[in-house]
Structure formats: C-alpha cells, structure tokens
Amino acid sequence: ELFVVGSLNMDLTVQVTRLPGRGETVAGAAVVRAAGGKGANQAVAAARLGARVRLVGQVGDDALGRELLAAVAREGVDVSGVRQAPADTGVAMIVVEDGGENMITIARGANGLVRPTDLDLTGADALLLQLEIPVDACLSAARQARAHGVPVILNAAPYAHGLDELLPLVDLLIVNEGEAAALCGGTDTAALIALGPRAAVVTLGERGARGQDAAGACQVPSFPVPAVDAVGAGDTFCAQLALSYAAGLPLVQAVRRACAAGALATTGHGAQTAMPTGDQVERLFAR
Numbered sequence: 292e293l294f295v296v297g298s299l300n301m302d303l304t305v306q307v308t309r310l311p312g313r314g315e316t317v318a319g320a321a322v323v324r325a326a327g328g329k330g331a332n333q334a335v336a337a338a339r340l341g342a343r344v345r346l347v348g349q350v351g352d353d354a355l356g357r358e359l360l361a362a363v364a365r366e367g368v369d370v371s372g373v374r375q376a377p378a379d380t381g382v383a384m385i386v387v388e389d390g391g392e393n394m395i396t397i398a399r400g401a402n403g404l405v406r407p408t409d410l411d412l413t414g415a416d417a418l419l420l421q422l423e424i425p426v427d428a429c430l431s432a433a434r435q436a437r438a439h440g441v442p443v444i445l446n447a448a449p450y451a452h453g454l455d456e457l458l459p460l461v462d463l464l465i466v467n468e469g470e471a472a473a474l475c476g477g478t479d480t481a482a483l484i485a486l487g488p489r490a491a492v493v494t495l496g497e498r499g500a501r502g503q504d505a506a507g508a509c510q511v512p513s514f515p516v517p518a519v520d521a522v523g524a525g526d527t528f529c530a531q532l533a534l535s536y537a538a539g540l541p542l543v544q545a546v547r548r549a550c551a552a553g554a555l556a557t558t559g560h561g562a563q564t565a566m567p568t569g570d571q572v573e574r575l576f577a578r
C-alpha cells in the first residue's frame with residue numbers, strides 16, 4: 292500500500308478570453324470545481340495506476356471539504372486518514388485564458404495545519420510526500436516512516452527552503468528543473484544527492500527525465516505523444532515512479548515507466564481527468 296501524506300485543494304477554475312490586469316475585472320462563464328492539490332493528485336494517480344493508496348491530510352469541516360473528500364474517495368483512495376479540521380478547505384483559484392496561459396492563487400487553509408503524529412504505517416510499502424503541507428509535517432512523517440523501515444519519497448514541489456533536516460531522511464527525491472535549480476543551482480543529480488537523499492530524479496518536461504542512485508546515473512527520453520496539456524504530468528510521473536521504486540525496480544526502469552505515465556497524462560486536459568490506468572502505461576511502454 293502507498294501512503295501519501297499531503298495536500299488536498301478544491302480547484303476553482305474560470306475560463307476567460309483574456310487574463311485580467313491589475314485592478315481589472317474580466318467575466319468568464321461557469322466556475323468549474325475539481326479535486327486537486329499535489330497530495331490528492333498523486334494519490335488519485337496512484338489509484339488510477341492500480342495501486343492501493345491511503346491519503347493522510349486535512350480538509351475543512353465545510354461543504355467544499357466534504358465534496359473534495361467524496362471526489363477523492365470515488366477514485367478508490369482510502370481517505371479515512373483525512374481529517375476534517377476546524378479550518379477552511381484549501382482552495383486554488385485558477386483563471387485560464389483560451390490558449391492555456393493561467394494565473395493561480397492558493398489559499399492553503401487546512402493544509403497548513405497538517406500534523407501527522409502517530410501515523411499508522413502498518414502495511415505501507417512507501418511514503419510519498421510533497422511540499423504543500425508544512426515542512427515540519429513532512430519531517431515528522433518521514434521520521435515515522437524511517438523508524439518503520441518504510442522508504443521515503445519526496446517530490447519537493449513547490450520549492451520550499453529549510454529542507455536540511457528532511458533531505459537526509461529521503462530515499463528518493465523527485466524535482467522538476469525549476470525546483471532542482473532552486474535546491475542546488477542546476478539540474479545535476481549528483482549535486483542533489485549531495486544534499487542527502489539516496490537517489491534523485493529530475494523531470495525535464497518533453498525531454499524526459501534523468502536519475503541517479505548508488506548504481507549510477509541514467510538519462511531517459513520522453514515518450515512521443517500528442518500532448519495537449521501538461522497539467523498533472525508531474526503528479527502522475529511521481530505516482531508511477533513511487534510505485535515502481537517501492538516495487539523494487541532498478542531506478543532506470545522505474546524512471547522509464549514514470550515517463551510513460553507522465554506522457555499519457557499530457558494527452559488530455561486537466562490534472563486528474565487525464566491520469567492513465569496501469570494498462571495504458573503498459574501498452575505505451577511495450578510499444
């Protein structure tokens with residue numbers, strides 16, 4: 292079973308013909324609600340890929356929180372570890388211009404109050420973390436996982452500082468180019484490993500990904516697909532990589548599978564709607 296400790300947001304999206312400027316009001320059509328947040332997205336991606344997944348986090352004790360929980364549960368994720376806290380549900384306000392340019396504001400609400408003490412890690416094959424909950428919460432979860440011999444996988448997104456204590460507890464670090472640059476000044480996996488994790492993977496968008504662990508370094512090209520929207524590709528990549536890594540695949544093979552899953556996520560619009568099944572990944576992989 293994959294344990295995800297992370298964020299849940301309700302994404303509220305309005306499509307407009309042109310993004311507003313400062314102080315300006317622009318009218319759009321309907322507001323579209325969708326479950327989001329990196330924790331929920333990666334948990335749903337892993338469930339779609341066929342894994343048993345438990346999500347630990349917090350929503351508010353409000354209507355958006357209940358809707359969000361139900362949406363994630365419908366995808367087959369065990370949400371019994373998601374608390375309804377006396378706080379507001381995390382919300383991402385998204386304005387998308389025709390053509391794809393967007394503006395996003397996040398109010399992290401209940402996600403900012405996550406305190407994962409006493410995690411029941413019975414049956415956990417791996418712990419997957421992101422940085423949309425406080426770094427202290429990640430640190431606490433990582434310490435508990437290590438005490439239980441459960442591998443710790445960190446997707447250090449969005450970039451946050453103050454990771455000095457966390458990174459040495461990490462078995463596998465996953466970042467994109469921007470996060471890698473913020474962490475170590477470049478996209479060199481050796482420089483990332485020098486910060487403490489046992490293995491590191493950098494995603495390179497349509498150029499694929501590179502990785503490094505004790506066995507050596509690898510560079511994996513992306514799978515050519517008719518990409519329409521890269522939203523959700525990173526989260527899907529992380530979910531597949533976490534599952535393959537936890538299953539004991541050599542890093543290069545795990546990264547190849549993750550690239551196949553990430554590529555498929557770009558072939559449809561939105562984050563969770565475009566996430567592939569395990570069969571779809573196998574088919575692309577076997578081509």
Ligand code: ADP
Nearest residue numbers: 467494495496497499513518524525550553554
């Ligand atoms: P993020 O969205 O987090 O910045 P990336 O853009 O690096 O992440 O994408 C994550 C992974 O998704 C890449 O490593 C790659 O495997 C896959 N991917 C992203 N864009 C494409 C694309 N246009 N074609 C094929 N695969 C892609």
